[in-house]
Amino acid sequence: MLSPEVTEFAQTLWDYHKIEQVPEKADLILGLGSYDLRVANRCAELLLENRAPLIVFSGAQGNFTRGKWPKSEAEMFADRAVECGAAQEYILIEPNATNTGDNVRFTRELLDKSGIEVESVLLVSKPNMNRRGLATIQQWWPEVRVTCDSPDTHFLHSPAEGHTPEDIVHEIVGDLQRIVEYPKMGYQAEQEIPEEVNAAYKNLIAMGYTGHMLGN
Numbered sequence: 001m002l003s004p005e006v007t008e009f010a011q012t013l014w015d016y017h018k019i020e021q022v023p024e025k026a027d028l029i030l031g032l033g034s035y036d037l038r039v040a041n042r043c044a045e046l047l048l049e050n051r052a053p054l055i056v057f058s059g060a061q062g063n064f065t066r067g068k069w070p071k072s073e074a075e076m077f078a079d080r081a082v083e084c085g086a087a088q089e090y091i092l093i094e095p096n097a098t099n100t101g102d103n104v105r106f107t108r109e110l111l112d113k114s115g116i117e118v119e120s121v122l123l124v125s126k127p128n129m130n131r132r133g134l135a136t137i138q139q140w141w142p143e144v145r146v147t148c149d150s151p152d153t154h155f156l157h158s159p160a161e162g163h164t165p166e167d168i169v170h171e172i173v174g175d176l177q178r179i180v181e182y183p184k185m186g187y188q189a190e191q192e193i194p195e196e197v198n199a200a201y202k203n204l205i206a207m208g209y210t211g212h213m214l215g216n
Helices: 004-017 038-048 073-083 100-114 127-140 165-185 195-206
Strands: 028-032 055-058 091-094 120-124 145-149
Touching (some): 004 195, 028 038, 038 055, 038 120, 055 073, 055 100, 073 091, 091 100, 127 145, 127 165, 165 195
Parallel strands (some): 028 055, 028 120, 120 145
16 A cells, blocks of 8 residues: 555656547557557557557567566557457557667558558557657657557556556656656657656655666
8 A cells, every 4th residue: 555645746757647638530549568458448449439540559578578478568459459349450560669669660660661651640558658658759750740648547546457556656757767868868859847746756766666767
């Protein structure tokens, strides 16, 4: 059980990572692979609502899925989307990306090889990956218009299967560190970080929530 203080700081980070936007019509739904199959559910919903004519699921196996899933994250997401009613013919799979930059670059390569032109993207990810995903597209695919979306989940009340709220707090602290550090490395576009977000981040680090930080 998280303390009220930790919960307050974590909520500040969660609200920063999650970008609340109305999903607009786009040329492509890009589903970022992760351990949370509810992202695939949401991509299927958006396809069935005719928000875009095509889904690309991108992702190999990552730290949280390696050795636990029999297939790449992209393939697992595609299987789940089909279970949710999405037609296989409207799904492309990019199973090699091992980080968010790869997600974007390899998706572009797949689309180029397929002769598919894209001017707008509906980016779907875990809520705490919205901003990192946006920052990565801004760096590696700046010409497209991006709208962010995510499944309606919460780190405290509905963490993904096999993950606790405490696990998610470690994760969102690491996500914020990457938003700070990755622009310096050329991986992502710089994002404005409000002072209250930075303060919550530093407080959570001081409380020991460092398990997902770079180098760990």
